[in-house]
Amino acid sequence: MKKILIVEDEAELANNISEILSNLEYHVAGIVDNAASALRFLEDNEVDLVLMDILIHGDLDGIDLAYKIREKYSLPIVFSTAYSGTEYLERISSDIHEGYLLKPFTLDSLKTAVFFGLKRHGEKSSREAKPKGSLKIMDKGYLVPVPHTEIVYLQADGLYTRVFTKAKSYLVRDILKGFEEKLPAEQFLRVHKSYLVNVSFIVSFNAKKINLGDTSIPIRRGLYRELMDKMNV
Incomplete structure (x- = not known):
């Protein structure tokens, strides 16, 4: 039962x-x-x-x-x-x-x-086996483990970083570079000085921007070729 x-x-x-x-x-x-x-x-x-x-x-x-x-x-x-x-x-x-x-x-x-x-x-x-790896985020006094597979992108906001998942967003007191060092490089790419993206959520892209469903993010100059290699295009 x-x-x-x-x-x-x-x-x-x-x-x-x-x-x-x-x-x-x-x-x-x-x-x-x-x-x-x-x-x-x-x-x-x-x-x-x-x-x-x-x-x-x-x-x-x-x-x-x-x-x-x-x-x-x-x-x-x-x-x-x-x-x-x-x-x-x-x-x-x-x-x-x-x-x-x-x-x-x-x-x-x-x-x-x-x-x-x-x-x-x-x-x-x-x-498939249960995906491994999570980002530990403090939210309202609680430590919330957010699976890497749930994170869509991260955006720099001064001394803070906004972490956008498929379900909600979090504002964390840490710079974007700190998150870049914690997240797996094969899954996340720094596409702009203010953005770190989970490449599995990229719907389309060109030399100027990336589309993540309803969200568009600018990409830095010269990244287009690197992004094509990352996406195996």
Whole structure:
């Protein structure tokens, strides 16, 4: 029987979800309402899937918690949220989860999300090993391990650096050169004095700029040929 951890700050809803999952023949391993409790629970208990609200109690939201879980555990995560706007859903559209539920959800949608969350994670685990390497970032007093594969680009901002991931951005008190020395050279390229880019997110480029989906970044003079070699063009 698959064991599920529920991370939900609405007690009544959490209990309802627990009852439904039990009726679907899942074992609810525990119910917590904040990141610290979730991490403590995972240290002492085996879990097959985490069903998690994005807005939870405490300083870390569900997205930050997902990063911390993925750093230590190979677990599928299914988010639940009451927000259906495109901008909000894009924020959680990343490799840190296997699905999401829009509140209020039905028994069928919950059943489907959990089933496919477990299935997708199993398929992904069989295809490839879990990516290694992460950047440790202090955010709101907590150390958040951000996988290298989640970082899209970094931008210099005076004595600070803005780190843009697929889910959110962080402002860190360290110069860009410091990050350049920490990140793997085969994956990240200093394309401009103010930008360090994860080359795997480059959609297109020319002699003047790089396109990273909706974001365009200037490139320094003379980099075009080096970038072509890096991209094996």
